[in-house]
Amino acid sequence: MSVTAAQGFTAAGIAAGIKEGGGPDLALVVNNGPRRAAAGVFTSNRVKAAPVVWSEQVLKGGTVSAVVLNSGGANACTGPLGFQDTHATAEKAAEALDGHSAGEVAVASTGLIGLRLPMDKLLPGIDTAVAQLTEHGGEKAAIAIKTTDSVHKTAVVTRDGWTVGGMAKGAGMLAPGLATMLVVLTTDADLPAAALDTALRAATRTTFDRIDSDGCMSTNDTVLLLASGASGVTPAADEFAEAVRAVCDDLARQLIGDAEGASKDIRIEVVGAASEDDAVEVGRSIARNNLLKCALHGEDPNWGRVLSAIGTTSAVFEPDQLNVAINGIWVCKNGSVGEDRELVDMRYREVRITADLAAGTESAVIWANDLTADYVHENSAYSS
């Protein structure tokens, strides 16, 4: 289903020869209208890949007619020539699609940083992709954007006469302000760019922005939302926002569940916070504590490392009022030993940490992964 679940969209995913090992590496998503409104959210890393710089400009116009995505190379830190490659990609897609304008073609890339893309393969690949565009191409497009992802990721919600669907790739570098994550969402709801922007920002703030696999932020993160208006329905703002959030949440969970080398998905809920910002800060600090991530990998409910992580934040709390539960057992009460840690059952993939700051009523949920020898192996061999 993916990006072609909503009416008005066609997609394709093909092997252009960008990846050295072969396999699908080029995806194309086309909005056939009648409307071509769009919104986008991009990495907050100041070192931005060429396609991010390009697509940010495209999105300023609020109109996107097509998206070209490639795996096999990030086109980041490639200088002015890399930017020319992105530009040429958009020009080529506009030309091949006939009647499109390059200024309305977004581009997204993922893969190794610091390498030029093989344009002699990528550009002809666009012709191949255009030839294969279908209303059932969403699945193939989702497959073509995979890098170290073990599975492709798609999600769809259907409401009263309209649909939001999407695809995502990402398996590492998941961190604050999004992370090597390419996401394309489509909807046949009839909404202007401003409404899409509002819904998308609200959705990413509490979904993609709150997964933190390894604390690293990518140069290429891109989340796009395209609306065709093909359903003829204009949903209420809150109804639409909820649907976009549901799809984002589903995809975000899939990203965490497929993070490189992870053996645990860690749900960190911070409660009793004086503010949502405090809750997020504390959640992130816990999510990024390598010692805790190792302990959870070893199925060790090491709450001392949770307290250690909380203690490095500037959130409002008193150390002797902190409470921590792991999988429902309050192993730390009032900053000290609580229930017997032997009661904590750590056998399952999902680990739930609840940190109660006892300082207010705000809360936030951050998803993270454990730190494993597999993560080290996968990331120490990536480019060699």
Added chain:
Amino acid sequence: MSVTAAQGFTAAGIAAGIKEGGGPDLALVVNNGPRRAAAGVFTSNRVKAAPVVWSEQVLKGGTVSAVVLNSGGANACTGPLGFQDTHATAEKAAEALDGHSAGEVAVASTGLIGLRLPMDKLLPGIDTAVAQLTEHGGEKAAIAIKTTDSVHKTAVVTRDGWTVGGMAKGAGMLAPGLATMLVVLTTDADLPAAALDTALRAATRTTFDRIDSDGCMSTNDTVLLLASGASGVTPAADEFAEAVRAVCDDLARQLIGDAEGASKDIRIEVVGAASEDDAVEVGRSIARNNLLKCALHGEDPNWGRVLSAIGTTSAVFEPDQLNVAINGIWVCKNGSVGEDRELVDMRYREVRITADLAAGTESAVIWANDLTADYVHENSAYSS
């Protein structure tokens, strides 16, 4: 040599039975004067172990006559009873040493968080340690504070008639604002507490505060400097500061060199920064990037991950003016591909990263370690 290199100090290291596996676990350092001035620097973690809370109070008086250190338990997150244990430890040492005051006995602990110390073994151990105090006890004291350290760490510098010596333990959790690191420095220079404090803060700021093994900050970090005045020499302030810094630098390097599971020592020098704060922020961001740490473990000069890490900071720089060298090869120039990465020789334990922000003349050096499967193994099995 260690803490008994300077005149006026005696020390002991014994096995009190605190560690379950046996082995030395209790150290005692005594300042026999004539002066008993002292300064201390402690963890900036807001979740502080009981001995940190105690010793911070002791140091406010500027006088320390003895330090009791134990491995085998951090006495952190142990509530009011844990604080009573620290208090009882100081009282017992003061009594056993005869003529000392508990309010001038500092205490430091290291080991697992969230467990009470076995006081029935620790308190009798103090009697044993007092009985074994000698002017040659520095080595044994350094051995008794080890946890997962593979070697004990000591350093000494001797100047014109006076000496600064010290011991350290630490093998993980090394991070900003110090990290599970217990350090005791002694000197026979004749200086008041305020002068010690100035020298110690200046020294730790550019040594212990700039090693970052795994980004985690401990609840127990303690660095103490004790002066006996036994040499009768009062060195010039800058001369003394330089000696203290040299000992701290030596010990800090030993800590990084013995970090848990590490196979590489990574020297990150940030140059061309608009301010020292910028240089430190960028250095830390590089030091904590798990993806880069994995790549360096795999001997992969992955400069894209360095740029990714720089891009997450708020330092002054332009992405297209960044330059990065790895082991002397400028693999990234002007934010893009530079010299051939194949030229980088990664076979040795030390890896040198130079990040040039091209934004000024300030610089800083941060030391870090790679991320290895051994680190994961060691830290996923620590408390089980």
